[in-house]
Amino acid sequence: MTSHLYIVTGSSRGLGAALARQLLQPGHRVLGMARGSNPALQAHAQANGVPLTQWTQDLADAGAAALRLERWLAEFDPADMASATLINNAGVVGQPGALDEVPLATLSLAMRAGLESALLLTAAFLAGTARWSGPRRIMNISSGLGRRAMAGSAAYCAAKAGMDHFSRVVALEQAGRPNGARIVSIAPGVIDTDMQAELRGADATQFPEQAFFAQLHAGGQLSSPAGCAERLLRYLGRPDFGAEPIADIRET
Secondary structure, three states: OEEEEEEOOOOOOOHHHHHHHHOOOOOEEEEEEEOOOOOOHHHHHHHHOEEEEEEEEEOOOHHHHHHHHHHHHOOOOOOOOOEEEEOOOOOOOOOOHHHHOOOOOHHHHHHHHHHHHHHHHHHHHHHHHOOOOOOOEEEEEEEHOOOOOOOOOOOHHHHHHHHHHHHHHHHHHHOOOOOOOOOEEEEEOEEEEHHHHHHHHHOOOOOOOOHHHHHHHHHHOOOHHHHHHHHHHHOOOOOOOOOOEEEEEEEE
């Protein structure tokens, strides 16, 4: 019996948890990677008879996470896998503030968890599934802040801009290969997650756009994680997924 494999990072809460939950469907196998596990996800998987593996994995240690993934993928028989999908969702907003006022360790964490992990996991995924005959897809969860600058968020903006650009490179590399993977870096809009709470709760003197995020919340303009996950998975299933490596949730 063949399975559709889905790998979701940042799966313990927020958008990642919503994506993993909606992917727990018959015929699917899901791997979640996050700093913590989600017991509710495990219970939902058991109730629906869907294989769910949860790794407690610090994605800031990107090299270890990628090596673990590549070795894990090597254990599968390619004939048993109908398709494979990697969703790089994990990210860290870090401490809002001017670049020279944020601790170096905080900046490093945001870049390692938000960009280095996505880059290395993508490399491991591509190598680990190179002999698989089914469709291979990569969805990178980017942000509008990777496409416009916002004072007080240099590391997050840089991580998402880097994610967009390496997605363009991978699209070029895979285009000429037999059964090349399709990749899209997609901005999902503003979602009611812990990250949004961090932004609207930031010190306005250090983060000039704090009021903007507070107004989004007060005005009910934030998408729910479940609603956003539904739109993203609908986009993932489109026949033209990967036709362009950069997308926006409004295009779904």
